[in-house]
Amino acid sequence: MSDQEIPLSRPDITELEEQLVLSVLRSERLSIGPMIEQFESLVAETCGTQFAVGVSSGTTGLHLVLQALGVRPGDEVITTPFSFIASANCILYVGATPVFVDIDPRSLNMDPALVERAITPRTRAILAVETFGNPSMMDQYASIAARHEIPLIEDCCEALGCSLRGRPAGSFGRVGVFGFYPNKQITTGEGGMIVTDDERLADLCRSLRNQGRPTGRADGAVHGSAGSWLRHQRLGYNARMSEIQAALGVAQMKRFGEIVRQRNRVADLYMRRLAGNPDLIMPTIDPDVAMSWFVFVVRLAAGFTMEERDRLIRSMRNHDVGAADYFPCIHLQPFYRERFGFQPGAFPIAESVSQRTIALPFHNRLTEREIDLVAQTLELMLTREGLQRG
Numbered sequence: 001m002s003d004q005e006i007p008l009s010r011p012d013i014t015e016l017e018e019q020l021v022l023s024v025l026r027s028e029r030l031s032i033g034p035m036i037e038q039f040e041s042l043v044a045e046t047c048g049t050q051f052a053v054g055v056s057s058g059t060t061g062l063h064l065v066l067q068a069l070g071v072r073p074g075d076e077v078i079t080t081p082f083s084f085i086a087s088a089n090c091i092l093y094v095g096a097t098p099v100f101v102d103i104d105p106r107s108l109n110m111d112p113a114l115v116e117r118a119i120t121p122r123t124r125a126i127l128a129v130e131t132f133g134n135p136s137m138m139d140q141y142a143s144i145a146a147r148h149e150i151p152l153i154e155d156c157c158e159a160l161g162c163s164l165r166g167r168p169a170g171s172f173g174r175v176g177v178f179g180f181y182p183n184k185q186i187t188t189g190e191g192g193m194i195v196t197d198d199e200r201l202a203d204l205c206r207s208l209r210n211q212g213r214p215t216g217r218a219d220g221a222v223h224g225s226a227g228s229w230l231r232h233q234r235l236g237y238n239a240r241m242s243e244i245q246a247a248l249g250v251a252q253m254k255r256f257g258e259i260v261r262q263r264n265r266v267a268d269l270y271m272r273r274l275a276g277n278p279d280l281i282m283p284t285i286d287p288d289v290a291m292s293w294f295v296f297v298v299r300l301a302a303g304f305t306m307e308e309r310d311r312l313i314r315s316m317r318n319h320d321v322g323a324a325d326y327f328p329c330i331h332l333q334p335f336y337r338e339r340f341g342f343q344p345g346a347f348p349i350a351e352s353v354s355q356r357t358i359a360l361p362f363h364n365r366l367t368e369r370e371i372d373l374v375a376q377t378l379e380l381m382l383t384r385e386g387l388q389r390g
């Protein structure tokens with residue numbers, strides 16, 4: 001994913017992934033087959049939902065979900081400005097308006113009081129992101145959504161395997177969407193998964209991902225029956241996940257316990273190595289949260305500027321250590337500013353957090369020596385750039 005000596009992320013592919021992908025290639029069943037069904041079952045089991053629908057990406061999954069829930073032009077969807085852009089773009093795809101609310105500075109998820117306050121008669125859904133894989137306050141958004149009789153959509157693209165008081169990500173919303181891009185906890189190259197307990201919604205998503213075709217128990221069931229492959233009940237998309245992608249996913253899910261253990265090991269090592277540094281703010285993880293760790297993002301202490309942060313990231317990269325500014329605020333992205341007229345200052349907490357974040361290299365196989373090297377480079381760059389305050 002990167003030519004950096006210590007890259008920002010790295011997929012964890014073993015012989016098992018190779019064997020399962022090869023078995024699909026040899027089976028000649030490259031789409032709509034048994035692998036996707038198996039992958040769907042494994043993900044549903046992990047997040048405690050009845051149904052799972054594999055799709056071509058997290059973004060596509062979110063788009064299909066909004067469409068399936070009937071979100072339309074004129075509707076408002078409450079969401080966070082501090083996320084990857086896809087969590088707001090999906091709202092624009094269906095012609096609705098994203099209503100951003102500021103975040104809580106500890107968990108970096110939406111402030112529940114502001115979510116409640118943002119609800120209007122036009123609010124059609126709350127779309128909550130588990131930022132950097134932290135499920136904090138998901139239960140609170142679920143209660144707000146229930147009180148107002150609107151659905152909670154969980155954008156859990158970054159959160160497979162984490163839980164809040166034992167309740168797994170993906171099970172809080174009426175529907176949730178995972179993403180499997182190569183920097184995620186598990187990867188299928190590209191891919192995503194919609195999860196829900198709502199059978200009708202799952203079925204509708206299955207149809208939407210498959211060109212609006214009618215659905216059987218498995219989409220493949222209708223493949224052979226005369227005529228039905230070319231019958232289209234609604235405007236659908238080709239959002240299918242291939243058997244090759246699903247084979248990768250099955251292999252990753254079979255190793256999921258070990259993957260989560262490794263990610264926790266790496267996060268613990270970073271915490272121990274960097275926690276005492278007065279120039280840095282560590283991720284805040286509440287005791288009722290069990291993480292599966294998407295990325296490891298530290299923040300420069302209050303008083304550092306965005307320019308200083310950017311300089312630091314550049315010099316880390318120049319020293320062959322991956323680093324990134326996860327995430328610039330969505331409302332300040334050029335086309336959001338142009339379309340909605342957002343100005344800096346609109347969401348002060350999200351902006352102040354976003355200007356000082358540094359994502360550090362994070363993957364399952366980082367060694368203690370590499371983590372030490374990342375920490376040393378970060379400390380050295382702080383000194384060399386004349387930024388050290390503590």
Ligand SMILES: Cc1ncc(COP(=O)(O)O)c(C=O)c1O
Pocket residue numbers: 057058059060083084086087129155157158179180181191192
């Ligand atoms: C919060 C969030 N939402 C949506 C997405 C989109 O997922 P994908 O890249 O699979 O389309 C991502 C992926 O990076 C994400 O982090």
